[in-house]
Amino acid sequence: MDLTLRVWRQSGPDAEGGLATYEARAVKEEMSFLEMLDMVNERLVVAGDEPIAFEHDCREGICGSCGMMINGQPHGPQRGTATCQLHLRSFHDGDTVVVEPWRASGFPIVKDLVVDRSAFDRIIEAGGYVTVSTGSAPDANLIPIPKETADLAMDAAACIGCGACVAACPNGAGQLFTAAKLTHLNLLPQGQAERYQRTEAMVDTMEDYFGSCTNMGECSTACPKGIALDTIALMNRDYARAKFRNRRS
Amino acid sequence: MELDAKTPSGALTEAWDNHKFEMKLVAPHNKRKFEIIIIGSGLAGASAAATLGELGYHVKVFTYHDSPRRAHSIAAQGGINAAKNYHGDGDSIWRLFYDTVKGGDYRSREANVYRLAQVSVDIIDQCVAQGVPFAREYGGLLDNRSFGGAQVSRTFYARGQTGQQLLLGAYQALMRQVHLGSVELYTRSELLDIVVVDGRTAGVVVRDLLTGEVASHAAHATVLGTGGYSNAFYLSTNAKACNVTAIWRAHRKGALFANPCYTQIHPTCIPQSDETQSKLTLMSESLRNDGRIWVPENPGDTRRPDQIPENERDYYLERRYPAFGNLVPRDVASRNAKRMIDEKRGVGPLGNGVYLDFADSIARLGQATIAERYGNLFDIYERITGEDPYTVPMRIYPAPHYTMGGLWVDYHLQTTIPGLYAIGEANFSDHGANRLGASALMQGLADGYFVLPYTIGDYLAPLLGSEPVPTDHPAFKQAEAEVADRTRQLLSVRGTRTVDWFHRELGKIMWDYCGMSRSRAGLEKAMSEIPALRADFERDVRVLGSDETLNQSLERALRVTDFFELAELMCRDALEREESCGGHFREEHQTDDGEALRDDAHFANVAAWGWTGPRSQPVKHVEPLEFANVALSQRSYK
Numbered sequence: 001m002d003l004t005l006r007v008w009r010q011s012g013p014d015a016e017g018g019l020a021t022y023e024a025r026a027v028k029e030e031m032s033f034l035e036m037l038d039m040v041n042e043r044l045v046v047a048g049d050e051p052i053a054f055e056h057d058c059r060e061g062i063c064g065s066c067g068m069m070i071n072g073q074p075h076g077p078q079r080g081t082a083t084c085q086l087h088l089r090s091f092h093d094g095d096t097v098v099v100e101p102w103r104a105s106g107f108p109i110v111k112d113l114v115v116d117r118s119a120f121d122r123i124i125e126a127g128g129y130v131t132v133s134t135g136s137a138p139d140a141n142l143i144p145i146p147k148e149t150a151d152l153a154m155d156a157a158a159c160i161g162c163g164a165c166v167a168a169c170p171n172g173a174g175q176l177f178t179a180a181k182l183t184h185l186n187l188l189p190q191g192q193a194e195r196y197q198r199t200e201a202m203v204d205t206m207e208d209y210f211g212s213c214t215n216m217g218e219c220s221t222a223c224p225k226g227i228a229l230d231t232i233a234l235m236n237r238d239y240a241r242a243k244f245r246n247r248r249s
Numbered sequence: 250m251e252l253d254a255k256t257p258s259g260a261l262t263e264a265w266d267n268h269k270f271e272m273k274l275v276a277p278h279n280k281r282k283f284e285i286i287i288i289g290s291g292l293a294g295a296s297a298a299a300t301l302g303e304l305g306y307h308v309k310v311f312t313y314h315d316s317p318r319r320a321h322s323i324a325a326q327g328g329i330n331a332a333k334n335y336h337g338d339g340d341s342i343w344r345l346f347y348d349t350v351k352g353g354d355y356r357s358r359e360a361n362v363y364r365l366a367q368v369s370v371d372i373i374d375q376c377v378a379q380g381v382p383f384a385r386e387y388g389g390l391l392d393n394r395s396f397g398g399a400q401v402s403r404t405f406y407a408r409g410q411t412g413q414q415l416l417l418g419a420y421q422a423l424m425r426q427v428h429l430g431s432v433e434l435y436t437r438s439e440l441l442d443i444v445v446v447d448g449r450t451a452g453v454v455v456r457d458l459l460t461g462e463v464a465s466h467a468a469h470a471t472v473l474g475t476g477g478y479s480n481a482f483y484l485s486t487n488a489k490a491c492n493v494t495a496i497w498r499a500h501r502k503g504a505l506f507a508n509p510c511y512t513q514i515h516p517t518c519i520p521q522s523d524e525t526q527s528k529l530t531l532m533s534e535s536l537r538n539d540g541r542i543w544v545p546e547n548p549g550d551t552r553r554p555d556q557i558p559e560n561e562r563d564y565y566l567e568r569r570y571p572a573f574g575n576l577v578p579r580d581v582a583s584r585n586a587k588r589m590i591d592e593k594r595g596v597g598p599l600g601n602g603v604y605l606d607f608a609d610s611i612a613r614l615g616q617a618t619i620a621e622r623y624g625n626l627f628d629i630y631e632r633i634t635g636e637d638p639y640t641v642p643m644r645i646y647p648a649p650h651y652t653m654g655g656l657w658v659d660y661h662l663q664t665t666i667p668g669l670y671a672i673g674e675a676n677f678s679d680h681g682a683n684r685l686g687a688s689a690l691m692q693g694l695a696d697g698y699f700v701l702p703y704t705i706g707d708y709l710a711p712l713l714g715s716e717p718v719p720t721d722h723p724a725f726k727q728a729e730a731e732v733a734d735r736t737r738q739l740l741s742v743r744g745t746r747t748v749d750w751f752h753r754e755l756g757k758i759m760w761d762y763c764g765m766s767r768s769r770a771g772l773e774k775a776m777s778e779i780p781a782l783r784a785d786f787e788r789d790v791r792v793l794g795s796d797e798t799l800n801q802s803l804e805r806a807l808r809v810t811d812f813f814e815l816a817e818l819m820c821r822d823a824l825e826r827e828e829s830c831g832g833h834f835r836e837e838h839q840t841d842d843g844e845a846l847r848d849d850a851h852f853a854n855v856a857a858w859g860w861t862g863p864r865s866q867p868v869k870h871v872e873p874l875e876f877a878n879v880a881l882s883q884r885s886y887k
Contacts, residue, residue, distance in 0.1 A: 011798070012798060028523060028525070030522045030523050031523065031525055031526075032527070032633075034527065035525050035526065035527050038525070038527055038749070039525060042747045042749060042750070045747045045791055045793055045802065046745070046746075046747065046791070048793070049793070050793050050794045051793070051801070051802060053799055053801055055315070056489060057314070057319055057321070057488040057489055057490050058319075058321060058323065058324045058488040058489075059488070059489060059527060059528045059530070060324055060528075060530050060531075060629060061629065061632075062323050062324050062410065062412075062413055063318075063319045063320075063321070063323050063324065063488060064318070064319065065314070065315070065319050078632075080628075081632060085629070085632045085633070087632065087633070087635075089635060110459065110799060111798065111799045114799065116315070117315060117316065118315065118316065118436065120316065121316050121317075121318075121424065121434075121436075124420070124421060124424045125424040125425075125427050125428045126428065127428075128421055128424065129379070129421035129422060129424060129425045130378065130379050130380045130421075131425065132375070132378040132379055132422075133300075133303040134296075134299070134300040134303060134375060134422075134698045134699070134702070135371070135375070135698075135699070136378075137371075137374040137375045137377065137378035138374065138378070139374055140333070140373045140374045140376075140377040140378075140383075140391055141333075141335060141390050141391055143377075144385075144388060144389025144390055145385055145389050146385075146387075146389050147385045147386065147387050147389065150382050150383070150384070150385040150389075151382075153380075153382040154382040154384075154407060154408060154414075157382050157407075157414060157417065158408075158410060158413075160413075161316065161318055184380065184382065185380050188380050188382070190377070190378055190379070190380045191380050
């Protein structure tokens with residue numbers, strides 16, 4: 001099959017960018033989207049043009065490195081799929097495909113399709129952990145956790161930190177990412193001691209980088225791991241409680 | 250060189266406890282006076298950094314990713330072993346130790362492996378306390394599954410994303426230390442050289458991947474947690490960026506490289522579909538718990554699987570190995586799959602797979618149970634192949650996955666360069682010639698959480714009061730200049746072929762001659778082809794762009810340069826190890842029914858190679874392995 005790509009090229013953070021057109025000829029539907037970009041890049045190099053910069057690593061949908069807007073959708077047309085797991089069988093011969101970086105003020109563009117997502121690290125750094133130094137833990141089976149609770153925590157913990165939620169949001173909000181980690185830790189017995197400090201610190205840090213949530217729900221639809229929207233409700237409830245509990249007299 | 254493994258004397262069961270008491274300590278208030286550099290933020294690197302930061306050391310962590318959470322440990326699916334015996338099925342520290350030594354085909358150090366089994370139980374406690382959402386039973390206690398090479402259930406798991414959850418636990422512990430200021434984090438920074446001054450590790454030279462700036466960092470000790478080198482084969486289950494550069498540069502500076510030929514070919518990967526494929530995807534070995542592996546009885550049978558009647562199927566693992574069946578260790582499963590393909594009994598459009606069939610389990614347990622256990626793996630499979638594994642058997646084939654070889658380390662995880670440590674997959678220490686499933690996560694976290702934080706103090710204590718070598722020392726300046734030269738050199742070739750083209754060609758040579766089965770003739774052929782290809786690379790590679798911005802081709806070119814040198818050493822090691830053991834299978838050395846045939850009289854040892862210069866023969870040092878607790882025997886899983 002043949003595809004026409006319109007790819008965002010931008011040489012650096014402060015440079016002006018624009019869409020460039022590339023023909024991806026004789027690609028196969030078994031190929032992944034990134035393998036097609038590899039092929040385009042190899043042809044660009046042979047032709048003497050600098051290849052398209054894009055992030056990727058594990059290529060099995062778990063590291064969260066990859067991510068691009070494909071025809072206006074984060075990670076492209078297939079639900080529950082990171083860009084690296086998208087295959088060309090999702091497209092038709094002759095399609096034009098527009099490929100752009102995540103667009104959000106919290107994710108400045110580094111080059112071409114690469115953006116800076118370090119704001120996510122800052123949110124985790126603010127409180128996305130349980131304070132337990134190595135060697136101080138009691139026996140693992142000392143605290144039984146109902147299976148349902150463990151499963152719900154795992155659902156939220158499945159977040160890969162790719163940033164599709166922010167890219168999908170009309171407000172560029174970071175709620176789903178933040179709520180996923182808060183839900184994971186706040187549901188578990190191990191996370192209770194720091195629950196409200198954690199919630200306030202992470203939400204406040206999130207606000208420093210990202211826009212406001214207006215419950216559009218685009219984030220959850222775009223999420224390759226299907227993180228549920230109700231994690232945000234849990235976060236908002238805990239944040240309201242935190243503001244009350246954490247107040248200093 | 251006399252290799253001193255510093256293995257403690259005395260009874261195996263007490264060695265680590267006694268040794269912890271004997272090692273020198275750094276007092277809590279003195280720890281902040283020490284600088285430690287950690288390269289890599291996977292399970293080993295992140296857990297070490299978090300723990301050393303908690304102890305009070307001043308730590309700098311470097312990763313080439315944009316965030317420490319991206320490290321490839323995240324992709325481990327199946328689980329982590331621990332001798333908890335929560336299920337009362339006869340597990341114990343001794344049994345985990347025994348299984349690991351046997352699974353490694355008697356090519357690992359007893360004392361190291363015993364310590365690994367001992368601390369395995371602490372790892373689970375630590376991770377649960379961090380909030381790692383392991384699978385649980387309805388009563389709220391932890392669930393376990395069984396894995397290849399074991400007859401007990403000792404594997405803890407978090408759906409098919411155990412590596413992800415363990416890595417995020419370590420990453421979060423690391424970020425807590427970043428928040429507290431004990432750890433400084435350098436992302437998008439790649440190590441390009443190690444600096445040695447007066448026989449000790451002085452620090453590292455790193456390149457900022459966004460600006461190309463080359464900078465030096467000095468410390469009292471440096472730790473490499475930079476993973477393995479399966480990408481020497483180009484196509485592997487490793488992430489695209491996984492590379493050998495950090496440990497290879499250490500090797501070039503004097504660290505011995507042990508058992509480079511010990512590579513693991515994982516039996517359950519999705520077969521290659523096409524020439525342009527960029528990497529192979531693993532399906533967790535845990536699938537072998539409930540899936541049955543088979544091929545058609547008759548060669549060249551192209552019928553659809555549902556049209557092949559039961560009596561014309563060959564469940565070859567169950568037939569050949571009744572005791573372990575589909576749960577034989579990885580090396581055995583992989584070699585048997587290769588044999589089926591070689592007999593033209595392979596399945597799929599290219600005849601390059603064997604079936605992994607869940608029909609019986611779905612009939613026995615119901616689709617919901619199978620979906621709960623493996624749902625995400627089935628999804629991955631369907632996305633890649635377009636086939637539904639609930640109704641059509643999966644097709645699988647072996648792929649390079651893990652490397653047991655790595656930098657030689659002693660019992661303290663210290664390399665042959667004082668002050669330089671290697672942890673996790675980057676070292677060679679615990680898995681012998683074959684790693685058991687669910688043991689990589691165990692070893693990475695054991696090294697980082699529970700071993701290195703003790704042993705590094707023994708090295709640092711006598712250095713109290715000394716400052717790190719300043720980064721304006723001529724050795725640092727010289728290393729920086731060499732790094733800059735290397736990048737400029739690659740950019741100046743302006744040849745005709747891409748970096749990936751060369752990497753693919755190198756991978757083909759390695760897979761054909763140094764892959765699942767190896768022969769003298771093949772290895773000699775590889776050793777003549779690799780230098781020729783490398784010469785072509787140096788003359789004809791095309792790397793565009795500059796070294797002052799993000800340049801992914803340049804990053805890859807630097808990594809491939811080191812893979813070329815490593816590949817030759819892998820072949821040499823495979824050639825000189827005149828026996829078959831674990832993942833190293835020499836066609837000349839097999840039993841009558843095709844099993845690996847060890848030669849304990851000559852090769853019950855570690856081959857540790859020393860660098861002597863480019864295009865010069867490496868020199869082999871030998872560390873004999875002594876087995877006082879486990880009797881050497883022909884491995885049998887029948």
